[in-house]
Amino acid sequence: MTGVRVLVGTAKGGFIIESDGKRSDWKVEGPLFGGWEVYHMAGSPADPSRLYASQSTGWFGQVIQRSDDGGRSWAPVGNQFLYDGDTGTHLWYDGTPRPWQFARVWHLEPSADDPDSVYAGVEDAALFQTTDGGANWSELPGLRTHRSGPSWQPGAGGMAVHTILIDPARPEQMHVAISAAGVFRSDDSGATWRPANKGLRSGGIPDEDAEVGHCVHRIARHPARPDVLFMQKHWDVMRSDDGGDSWYEISGDLPTDFGFPIAVHAHEPDTVYVVPITSDSEHYPPDARLRVYRSRTGGGEWEPLTAGLPQQNCYVNVLRDAMAVDGLDPCGVYFGTTGGQVYASADAGDTWQPIVRDLPRVLSVEVQARP
Amino acid sequence: MTCVIRVVLPHHLRNLAGVSHEVRLAVDDDAGPATQAAVMDALETAYPPLRGTIRDPATMRRRPFIRFYAGGDDLSHDPPEAPLPDPVLAGAEPFCVVGAMAGG
Numbered sequence: 001m002t003g004v005r006v007l008v009g010t011a012k013g014g015f016i017i018e019s020d021g022k023r024s025d026w027k028v029e030g031p032l033f034g035g036w037e038v039y040h041m042a043g044s045p046a047d048p049s050r051l052y053a054s055q056s057t058g059w060f061g062q063v064i065q066r067s068d069d070g071g072r073s074w075a076p077v078g079n080q081f082l083y084d085g086d087t088g089t090h091l092w093y094d095g096t097p098r099p100w101q102f103a104r105v106w107h108l109e110p111s112a113d114d115p116d117s118v119y120a121g122v123e124d125a126a127l128f129q130t131t132d133g134g135a136n137w138s139e140l141p142g143l144r145t146h147r148s149g150p151s152w153q154p155g156a157g158g159m160a161v162h163t164i165l166i167d168p169a170r171p172e173q174m175h176v177a178i179s180a181a182g183v184f185r186s187d188d189s190g191a192t193w194r195p196a197n198k199g200l201r202s203g204g205i206p207d208e209d210a211e212v213g214h215c216v217h218r219i220a221r222h223p224a225r226p227d228v229l230f231m232q233k234h235w236d237v238m239r240s241d242d243g244g245d246s247w248y249e250i251s252g253d254l255p256t257d258f259g260f261p262i263a264v265h266a267h268e269p270d271t272v273y274v275v276p277i278t279s280d281s282e283h284y285p286p287d288a289r290l291r292v293y294r295s296r297t298g299g300g301e302w303e304p305l306t307a308g309l310p311q312q313n314c315y316v317n318v319l320r321d322a323m324a325v326d327g328l329d330p331c332g333v334y335f336g337t338t339g340g341q342v343y344a345s346a347d348a349g350d351t352w353q354p355i356v357r358d359l360p361r362v363l364s365v366e367v368q369a370r371p
Numbered sequence: 372m373t374c375v376i377r378v379v380l381p382h383h384l385r386n387l388a389g390v391s392h393e394v395r396l397a398v399d400d401d402a403g404p405a406t407q408a409a410v411m412d413a414l415e416t417a418y419p420p421l422r423g424t425i426r427d428p429a430t431m432r433r434r435p436f437i438r439f440y441a442g443g444d445d446l447s448h449d450p451p452e453a454p455l456p457d458p459v460l461a462g463a464e465p466f467c468v469v470g471a472m473a474g475g
Contacts, residue, residue, distance in 0.1 A: 035382075035383060036383065057383070058436055058473075059381075059383070059434065059436040059437065059470045059473075060383055060384065060387075060424040060425070060437075060470070061423050061424055061427070061428075061434060062423065063387065063420070076387060076419075076420040079422065079423045079424075079428075080423060080428050081428075082429055083429075101429075102429065
């Protein structure tokens with residue numbers, strides 16, 4: 001592969017959008033798995049031709065697809081996600097205990113060095129792993145069976161592991177984020193976990209600084225500086241300098257600190273991107289103007305990025321897994337909207353162009369790049 | 372002995388199985404007339420990508436938005452071990468797996 005391959009999951013199928021390194025002309029292919037929800041597509045860092053896709057519907061359940069040729073052909077692999085042992089219960093919306101029940105895979109996180117090894121974050125919240133290219137999936141039950149598990153509750157979109165971060169230098173260190181339980185950290189490759197939510201304050205829960213129960217929308221970090229984590233929470237943009245042991249707010253001068261995605265520049269660990277939306281009850285941009293906000297100071301001070309983005313009558317949202325950066329220089333930034341547009345910037349956010357319009361609701365965006 | 376059961380799949384499952392029309396499954400009937408469960412077992416064996424798409428893999432029960440029809444009757448709520456209707460066993464009628472009308 002040369003250039004850039006953007007993997008777009010939507011509510012009605014997957015799309016692959018490719019360009020050369022200039023990132024100005026784009027070719028759109030799809031839909032893959034038309035009519036199915038594609039929550040996430042991801043490529044292996046160790047083998048860019050190896051792709052995985054999470055395909056599901058309310059009718060037919062979960063399918064995992066795998067490509068060994070960069071998306072030209074696909075084949076279903078294993079789709080058995082069975083919780084390990086006693087499933088136990090978590091809290092339902094009405095406060096009653098409810099047995100864990102698998103619904104779908106929200107996020108796939110391939111290993112940095114083994115194309116056959118992938119983690120899967122699922123709803124109801126749990127972490128699974130394959131080491132044979134997706135043929136078989138087994139749960140890492142230490143997360144779901146954490147002592148706080150019976151108190152976890154779903155957010156409006158369900159209760160899912162939606163973010164998986166693996167320290168490339170110390171792969172035994174992992175972070176996951178769960179809506180609406182919060183961040184959990186493992187230092188033993190996922191065998192055991194501890195909450196990592198100190199410093200978070202959430203007005204929507206009875207104990208605002210509880211150990212768990214926070215609606216963390218997304219966490220991100222630069223791979224070269226793994227102890228610095230950035231978070232977009234239900235409200236508040238947060239930062240940790242100690243691997244999630246403590247957090248402090250960096251919302252600063254954002255027009256609103258509600259949003260879903262957060263991403264870090266590929267080459268500048270202190271350059272961070274968010275897409276603020278109006279509020280928890282108005283999931284569209286303030287003033288109907290789509291603005292990405294960039295901080296070059298690791299948070300606190302933010303600048304709006306608007307060139308090429310709609311600045312009137314815009315009422316889309318950007319979902320938590322729908323923003324990504326490439327590794328080219330200058331860094332490319334990409335995001336997809338609930339209105340079906342995918343925007344790209346080949347200059348770290350200074351200017352934007354829609355690389356496709358009118359797709360179904362965009363659920364996820366990932367990027368593979370090779371200089 | 373075996374009987375041949377004709378199965379009609381919905382669009383998405385035909386794509387997943389890589390078939391364009393109804394499928395024909397040889398189902399063992401030595402122990403008695405073929406059942407829904409035996410047809411599902413044979414279907415998943417012949418087309419492994421369909422595993423988990425009609426029956427929940429944790430419970431092996433029909434997914435909520437799947438229906439089973441044959442000969443103008445709704446068999447969805449029949450026990451999985453109930454014998455299939457004679458016209459289905461004889462190959463005169465297909466066993467239809469249907470995605471319920473719901474959603475957008």
